[in-house]
Amino acid sequence: MIAENNSGGRAKGTGATIIRYRGVVKRYGAFTALDGVFLNVHAGEVVCLIGPSGSGKSTLLRCTNGLESIEGGDIEFEGTMLPRDERALRAVRQRMGMVFQSFELFPHLTAQQNVSEGPRTVLQMNQADANQRAAALLDKVGLADKAPNYPSALSGGQQQRVAIARALAMNPDVMLFDEPTSALDPETIGEVLSVMKKLADEGMTMVVVTHEMSFARRVGDWVAVFDAGRIVEQGPPRQIFDAPTTERTRDFLSHLGWSG
Amino acid sequence: MEFDFAVITDHARFLASGVGVSLLLAVLSGATSLATGFIVALLRLYGPPWLKPAVVLYIDSMRAIPVLVVLVWTFFALPIVTGLTMPPFFAALLGLTIHLAAYAAEIVRAGIESVRPGQTRAALALGMSRSQILLRIVLPQAIVRMLPAFGSLLSITIKDTAIASVIAVPELMRQSETVAGQSFQPIEVYTFAMLVYFAMLFPVTRGVDLFYRRVAHLGRS
């Protein structure tokens, strides 16, 4: 009984539902990557997706902003079904920021230009305003002094913080994070997580795929455990980490060496 | 054996005009093959599906046919087929372009395809359109990555201009042949020609290398 009844016990679950996944099915040829996913994301909430490799967490994120199409079920964003048409999808994508495991900064643009690129090309903002916004966001992620640097002259943690600023520059309603710290050195993970924590504290709605269990526990309002394309358990972090109700969750957490 | 390089100075203006024609032909055919190569590659990658077999056939055939054959065909056969006669210089420009654009197209395609899909995904996630992504995100990186290959192509272009001598384009090789024939001093004349080709090519390959080293990071994602 995973479907729909996931509103109880949510810390900040009073906001409206921003994303609603209803029986989402995604196939790659004969392989079913998502096998009926039900999940609600409420305004202002941090929802963490955890689970073993290959269980479909990234796939769900990519379906959320239409980078992948789905074969079954539906995804509702701010009360409207995700469109299929490219132009309408672009409008939706502007409302969702996305941060990737491999940063994906544009190497031919400086940090500042990376952040102003979205406002410039997508929002058609003038150069001065876009630069101002970029400068403010770089300052917010603690990189004001790196504005003129190209990505090749930034550390991994710095690149990821620029990537967060780039996503924020579109003024999104939701931020999607796909393992934002998995490619980082242990020393720089903290700087990225603290930027994310700050965003969460400001009330940003966030969907975060992560292997950082301590982050999910501390910052997450809701945790969904994936296995083989399904959510096998979801609930507040207390439940998932201290009193998991399914064998799968217990297996996954003990595999990670999580001791509660 | 005695060498007398006075033959070079005696025919300095004649040979220099050949150098000028070679350079002009190289620069023009380099530019037209590059432009055509971009268009062909974009058609192959993003063009209508019905056009792709034709584009692939063109690229594959140009890679299989010697440039000399293309050039001679352009000069002697094309006018008969089309009824249009061309001065040798234009036939050479056209033939070289037809041939080299196929290579340029493959360089452009490989460059575009080497930009990893995550870059496109990141740009899509911002809400950018496919054409914005191509022009603002993918091509700038791809062009940086193409530089070394373009450098080689440009040197091949300069070298291939020598083939235009067979259709009587008065470029360096043709002029050298003329001087060598009249003076009976092929060693001096052809040595000079070799040196001039080297002098034209060396700065190009070196220059591209140096430039690439400075900008390589702009294409590294």
Ligand SMILES: Nc1ncnc2c1ncn2[C@@H]1O[C@H](COP(=O)(O)OP(=O)(O)OP(=O)(O)O)[C@@H](O)[C@H]1O
């Ligand atoms: N483009 C694709 N084509 C075919 N199969 C794919 C594709 N993308 C993902 N898959 C498959 O779908 C499954 C789910 O992949 P996904 O990347 O969503 O897993 P994940 O939970 O994010 O894992 P990880 O923790 O390793 O990132 C995997 O088995 C993967 O091999």
Ligand SMILES: [Mg+2]
């Ligand atoms: Mg993943």
